[in-house]
Amino acid sequence: MAIAPDIIALIGNTPLVKLRGPSAETGCTILGKAEFLNPGGSVKDRAALFIIDDAEAQGLLKPGGTIVEGTAGNTGIGLAVVGAARGYKTIIVMPDTQSREKQDTLRALGAELVLVPAAPYSNPCHYVHNSRRIAGETPGAVWANQFDNIANRRAHIQTTAPEIWAQTDGKVTGFTCAVGTGGTLAGVAMGLRAENPAIRIALSDPEGAALYNWFAHGELSSEGSSVSEGIGQSRITANLEGLAVDAQFRIPDTEGLGWVRRLNAEEGLCLGLSSGINVAGAVRLAREMGPGNTIVTILCDSGLRYLSTIYNDDWLAAKGL
Ligand code: PMP
Numbered sequence: 001m002a003i004a005p006d007i008i009a010l011i012g013n014t015p016l017v018k019l020r021g022p023s024a025e026t027g028c029t030i031l032g033k034a035e036f037l038n039p040g041g042s043v044k045d046r047a048a049l050f051i052i053d054d055a056e057a058q059g060l061l062k063p064g065g066t067i068v069e070g071t072a073g074n075t076g077i078g079l080a081v082v083g084a085a086r087g088y089k090t091i092i093v094m095p096d097t098q099s100r101e102k103q104d105t106l107r108a109l110g111a112e113l114v115l116v117p118a119a120p121y122s123n124p125c126h127y128v129h130n131s132r133r134i135a136g137e138t139p140g141a142v143w144a145n146q147f148d149n150i151a152n153r154r155a156h157i158q159t160t161a162p163e164i165w166a167q168t169d170g171k172v173t174g175f176t177c178a179v180g181t182g183g184t185l186a187g188v189a190m191g192l193r194a195e196n197p198a199i200r201i202a203l204s205d206p207e208g209a210a211l212y213n214w215f216a217h218g219e220l221s222s223e224g225s226s227v228s229e230g231i232g233q234s235r236i237t238a239n240l241e242g243l244a245v246d247a248q249f250r251i252p253d254t255e256g257l258g259w260v261r262r263l264n265a266e267e268g269l270c271l272g273l274s275s276g277i278n279v280a281g282a283v284r285l286a287r288e289m290g291p292g293n294t295i296v297t298i299l300c301d302s303g304l305r306y307l308s309t310i311y312n313d314d315w316l317a318a319k320g321l
Contacts, residue, residue, distance in 0.1 A: 008085050011038055011045045012159045016167045016296065021266055022259070022283050027291030030282050032299040033164065036271065040074070040081040041105075042301035043160075044146075044230075047183050048078030050155035051144045052086065060142045066091060069144035070131030072180065072230040073102030074301055079144060080109035091138065093131040095119075098229050101305045121234060148238035152183035153190070160184065161191020164296050170195065174295040176202035176249070176281040178231040178274050179211055182240035184298055189243060200289060202247040204281025204297075206256070206274075210234040215248040226253050227310070227319050228273040230300065247288060253321060255280045257310060260303065270303035273310050 004010050014034045022030040035043035055061035066089040067079050076092035083090040090111040094103065095118040106113050114134065119125045128147065135143035146152050164172055175192055179185050189201040205212040207224030209232035214220050226232055233240070256276035263269040263279065275298070282297040289295070309315050 006085055007039045008049060008082055011040075011049050011082075013163060014038060016164070017269070017299070019263065019267065019269075019279060019282075021262055022279055022286070026283060026286035028286035028289070028293045028295055030279070030286055031168070031294065031296045032269075032275070032279065033160065033296060034299050036275075036299055036302040038078075040078040041305065042074035042077065043184055043298055044071075044074040045078040045081065046155040046159055047146055047152040047181070048075055048082050048144075050151045050158075051146065051149055052079070052082050052088075054149070054151035055142045055144075061088065062140060063087060064140070065089075066138055066141040067144055068131050068135035068138060068141050069093070069146060070127040070129075071146065073098045073106065073305075074230055075144070075146050076106050076111060077102065077109065080106060080111040084110055091131075091134055091141070093127045093134065095127050099306050100308050102229075105305070146183070147181045150238055152181055153187035153239045156184050156187025157191040161188045161195075164188065165192060165195050168294055168296065171294045172199060172296050173293045174200040174202065174282075174285050174289055175297070176204050176247075176285050176295070177278045177298040177300075178204045178206060178228075178251075178281070179209070179233045179240065180230045180274075182233065182237050182243065185245075186239050186243040189245070200246045200285065202249060202281060202285045203245045204249050204251050204277055204284075206232045206277055207250060207252055208232055211240075212248050212250040215245050224252070227321065228253065228256065228277060229306075230272075231274045231277065247285060249281045249284045251277045251280045251284075253277075257316075257321060259283075260310065264303065269299070271299055272301045272303055272306050275299045275301065
């Protein structure tokens, strides 16, 4: 495609990049899917496009309509990009704990940004419940509902997984990533297992999330906390339903940040913390599986989205990191 007809056509088909340090340390080929190269700058562009296509196909989203969503930021950015290109308004509800860069990006893209205080999911003021309420009160609006709308994981079943399979010539033997909605992990797992059921699928969970204990002991409970954004789930979303994993890892922020720093300094890759946690998980999976394996993970978004947080030593020190 020499000339893309529009920005939407540039979503997906991201390259795989060999992670030299992680590969050398483990004797495996560890590959990162460069999702930060999507037009909106993250893996969530794929889900945003599938959710909007699905709402249009169902006749829920009409010309000039509005898309409302609760998000840690990246899904909102994806919806704002696709929405602008298709003539929709976007209203994005986001906890005020998320990075300033994501807030500014949303405003720059023309989204209406509603910042709410961080609250537990059980609280009616939680950003997800807030976004559902706003969608209900706004004429011509649809609620994207990324957590429980399985158009999200379908994006990864139909695009991310087949891309990984083709780009590795079917040699991929392991895959891991962290979970926000679960669309990426469940969708890639389903898509890759349809090609080869022996591919080992692992969850890389940040501290403070409940899924590690769910997959390890069948109980939704958590310990610790994380400064990562966009990941760390406490419930089984519709996107996660039916997913079984072969291994699960709990990754402390310090381990993820260590990889963020190393990949930046040694390989020129500037990434967010969820990518660092994913790479840490890929290294653990590689050690568990042994040399010679081909392991893929997701490089979810760019570090430029976190210059004021994880790339700021004062901020890290204030967080005790
Ligand atoms: N990393 C970042 C930076 C994200 O914004 C998200 C999405 N919330 C994820 C990882 C997780 O992706 P998913 O929602 O598909 O689980």
